[in-house]
Amino acid sequence: QQQVKQSPQSLIVQKGGISIINCAYENTAFDYFPWYQQFPGKGPALLIAIRPDVSEKKEGRFTISFNKSAKQFSLHIMDSQPGDSATYFCAASMLGGSEKLVFGKGTKLTVNP
Amino acid sequence: DVKVTQSSRYLVKRTGEKVFLECVQDMDHENMFWYRQDPGLGLRLIYFSYDVKMKEKGDIPEGYSVSREKKERFSLILESASTNQTSMYLCASGGLTGLGSSPLHFGNGTRLTVT
Numbered sequence: 001q002q003q004v005k006q007s008p009q010s011l012i013v014q015k016g017g018i019s020i021i022n023c024a025y026e027n028t029a030f031d032y033f034p035w036y037q038q039f040p041g042k043g044p045a046l047l048i049a050i051r052p053d054v055s056e057k058k059e060g061r062f063t064i065s066f067n068k069s070a071k072q073f074s075l076h077i078m079d080s081q082p083g084d085s086a087t088y089f090c091a092a093s094m095l096g097g098s099e100k101l102v103f104g105k106g107t108k109l110t111v112n113p
Numbered sequence: 114d115v116k117v118t119q120s121s122r123y124l125v126k127r128t129g130e131k132v133f134l135e136c137v138q139d140m141d142h143e144n145m146f147w148y149r150q151d152p153g154l155g156l157r158l159i160y161f162s163y164d165v166k167m168k169e170k171g172d173i174p175e176g177y178s179v180s181r182e183k184k185e186r187f188s189l190i191l192e193s194a195s196t197n198q199t200s201m202y203l204c205a206s207g208g209l210t211g212l213g214s215s216p217l218h219f220g221n222g223t224r225l226t227v228t
Contacts, residue, residue, distance in 0.1 A: 009153070034216065043117070043203055043219030044156070089155065100146060100171065101217060105155035 004092050006104025013111050019077040021107045023090035026071065030092040034101070035064065035075050038087045047088070048075070080111045116140075117220040119204050124225045132191040134223050136204030144208035145187035146217070147171075147179065150201040162187055163208075194227045201225075 005024045013019045023033075034049035050057045050064040050073065057064045063076040077084055087108050091101040120135035138145065146161040148171075158171030160179040168179050176198060180188045187206075191198055201224050207217040 006155075036219075041221065043205075043221045045219065046216050049216065100144075100158055100161050101156075102158075103148075103156040105153065 004090060004102050004104045006090050006107060008107060009105070010108045011110070013080045013109065015080065015082060015111055015113050017080050017111075019080045019084070019109055019111070020074060021088055021090070021109070022072065022074045023092075023104050024070075024072045025092050025102075027092070027094075028071070029094050030102075032093045033064070033066065033073050034091050034093075035062075036089040036091060036103075038089065038106075044089055077109075080109075082111045082113050085109055085111050117204055117206050117218050119202075119220040119223050121223050122221070124223060126191075126194050126225065126227050128195060128227055130191075130194050130227075132194050132225065132227075134189040134191075134202055134204075134225070136187045136189070136206075136220060137185050138187075138204075138206035138218070139185065140206065140218070141184065142206040142208045142218075143184075144206060145181065146205040146207075147177075147187065147189045148203045148205065149173070150203055150222070156203065159189065159202075191225075194225075196227050199225060199227045 035047045036044035037047040038044040048059050048062050061078045066073045087106045089106045090104040093101045116139045118137045126132050147159040148156045162168045162181045178190045201222045203222045204220045205217045
């Protein structure tokens, strides 16, 4: 019940394309769903986050779509750029977001120029 | 900017050694966490702490212990290092501060090799 399942494990996209990463969870008590971005040699950094009272959140080229009934959420990267090449982790937590996060296994995104 | 500093970037230790990984945060966060990151397994929680001298087991605590004597510092201890503890270790902090709730911020990791 504590798992967050993330797919795909790796993704290759051409510059200008749309990158889509999907996550699914089981625990309906989760109420905070962040995405973290990690570049090689660095720790993960918060990219964007959503709470279940909204179905979509957009920040620049990054959009989270959230489907509460299906217990799924996804990250869309529009106009993908080579600088977006990184590993992306979805996560979920209870009680507002600063509690312990349960992470997906990560997606390695490569954007070809 | 929030800063989470891990004392070592790379460590090489021998099997059976006692290993200390240190982490310091400068944002007065209540919560601190230790994760390990392995290819294909993502980030797995080892231990976390909600306050000074308090600790809670995460998903994979076996072979590890922690210490939090001061709010800003959270140490991960490998009592007797083994080769299966070769991994990237990530410290994170977050939680309530005087300015409100803060999301999780990570350090840049310590890559530990046990030979």
